[in-house]
Amino acid sequence: MTLEFIRLPQVPLSEIVAHMSDPRVAEHMPLLTFEWDAQTAADFVAAKEACWTRDGLGHWAFVSDDNYVGWGGFQKEGDEWDFGLVLRPDAFGIGLRIARKALEFARLDPRIPFVTFLLPPSRPHLRGLHRLGAQPVGSVDYGGESFLKFRLDLH
Template sequence: MPEITFARLREIDPAEIAAHMSDARVAEHMPLLTFEWDPIAAERFIVSKERCWERDGLGHWAFLADGEYVGWGGFQKEGEEWDYGLVLKPERFGLGAQISRKAIDFARRDDRIPFVTFLLPPSRTNLSALKRLGAVLLGTHDYDGVRFLKYRLETA
């Protein structure tokens, strides 16, 4: 099993993030991904995620496996809720459970995060790992005109 570490997105080459986000297998479960990624778009993305860190003291990370970039995600404040997201390179999809366990353990130790929400597109049909964590389906949620399944996991 690889060693999983979290880094800031600004530590990753924007061209690598652009290549990751340009993969059609990534876009398959990201209905809000409606533009083409290039290094400039990736740089804008990194800047927007760094603003979350400045505003909230927490935000999305780059996920590394044995020091290699494998994806991004983490916690982003949506109103009063902390939403968890995970976007991995397709060849690293198998690391999702390991990365998510580490992130959820972080949330359980952070007093700012009494619960975590997850917004998943209805195209995601294998939700057994989420249910094993103890997440409960709250229903559907519209975000930017797109319907998502919304789950909640108590962390406190």
């Protein structure tokens, strides 16, 4: 299985709309309270690309065997770098592999001594985070919703 990280503008907006419109994806995304269309996807891609411009790092699209399987990456939240990963349901099983590859990238960046992960309390499986070595640090409010926060030291 091949795995590539490409920039989000390289993915057709229709692929992102279909992905983010899947109810199985929204099930554990409490901030996803709106419908996706081409404009929503274009605005999303522009916002994620702005992170690359502002911070020199951002989100990628993930491609496995030439198929778009999701998006994720790093976003600066205050003084912390948060890692997020949103996969299509048919790719849920490769999340740990993608996360490990992304974290290898982060370990090479001296600006990133650790990363954080925010997960909704509805998320039943946390084994992947534990396998990565992430430690729970409590819960936080983000966008009016409660999330479990984890931290992974990289150095």
